[in-house]
Amino acid sequence: MRFSERLQQQVEPIIERIYQDEFIQGFVNDDISTEAIKHYLKADARYLNEFAKVYALLIPKVNSKEEIKFLVEQIEFASSGEVGAHQILADYIGEPYLEVIKDGAWYPTADHYIKHMYYNAYAHEHAAYTIAAMAPCPYVYRRLAQMALERNNFSDNHKLKEWFNFYLKGMDELMVYLDGWLNDFSESCSEAELKVVERNFLESTVHERNFFNMAFTKQDWEFEVE
Numbered sequence: 674m675r676f677s678e679r680l681q682q683q684v685e686p687i688i689e690r691i692y693q694d695e696f697i698q699g700f701v702n703d704d705i706s707t708e709a710i711k712h713y714l715k716a717d718a719r720y721l722n723e724f725a726k727v728y729a730l731l732i733p734k735v736n737s738k739e740e741i742k743f744l745v746e747q748i749e750f751a752s753s754g755e756v757g758a759h760q761i762l763a764d765y766i767g768e769p770y771l772e773v774i775k776d777g778a779w780y781p782t783a784d785h786y787i788k789h790m791y792y793n794a795y796a797h798e799h800a801a802y803t804i805a806a807m808a809p810c811p812y813v814y815r816r817l818a819q820m821a822l823e824r825n826n827f828s829d830n831h832k833l834k835e836w837f838n839f840y841l842k843g844m845d846e847l848m849v850y851l852d853g854w855l856n857d858f859s860e861s862c863s864e865a866e867l868k869v870v871e872r873n874f875l876e877s878t879v880h881e882r883n884f885f886n887m888a889f890t891k892q893d894w895e896f897e898v899e
């Protein structure tokens with residue numbers, strides 16, 4: 674079994690819990706609150722901006738023109754392409770997207786998650802450590818979309834079916850690259866190095882679960898800054 678497949682097998686129980694948690698169940702049952710979606714959009718708009726910057730930190734860590742070109746494309750997608758998925762949610766709550774995210778905030782879980790990626794980008798020379806921290810982002814969303822669309826016969830007028838379809842189809846090429854980098858690294862690294870990379874992937878999968886729960890509970894910092 675390839676390293677990437679082993680990682681995906683290991684996180685399946687966590688993704689099952691994410692699927693059963695209130696946020697995704699609210700999407701499936703079309704009864705998610707406007708406030709939970711607004712909290713998610715405010716956090717996710719900032720998360721994706723930082724995610725794009727972490728991709729930029731990977732460019733000095735790769736060699737081929739093809740890998741550099743791919744990372745530049747992903748910077749574009751993370752910083753603007755994924756707005757399509759956000760627009761689906763803004764339409765769902767009937768509010769202008771730019772208005773919703775204008776006074777966005779940086780909540781504890783989102784902060785912890787993105788710093789996990791930044792830490793690995795600065796603490797480790799090899800890209801694999803950061804890639805393992807980034808890979809659950811597209812992988813978890815694609816897996817959740819597969820689960821939702823396999824387990825439910827959504828009618829065409831189910832307002833969030835489009836959101837699931839966005840992630841069902843949009844992540845494949847990215848996963849091919851991320852899996853490839855992880856599998857290549859697994860063939861040349863030590864057991865100890867592989868353990869760190871494996872943990873990075875598992876931790877980010879838990880961060881994904883926490884991110885949805887952050888939005889559902891409208892998590893915020895327990896202090897005000899003047």
Ligand SMILES: Cc1ncc(CO)c(N)n1
Binds near residue numbers: 721809810814
């Ligand atoms: C927190 C988070 N994880 C994954 C995705 C999918 O790209 C997203 N938009 N936001």
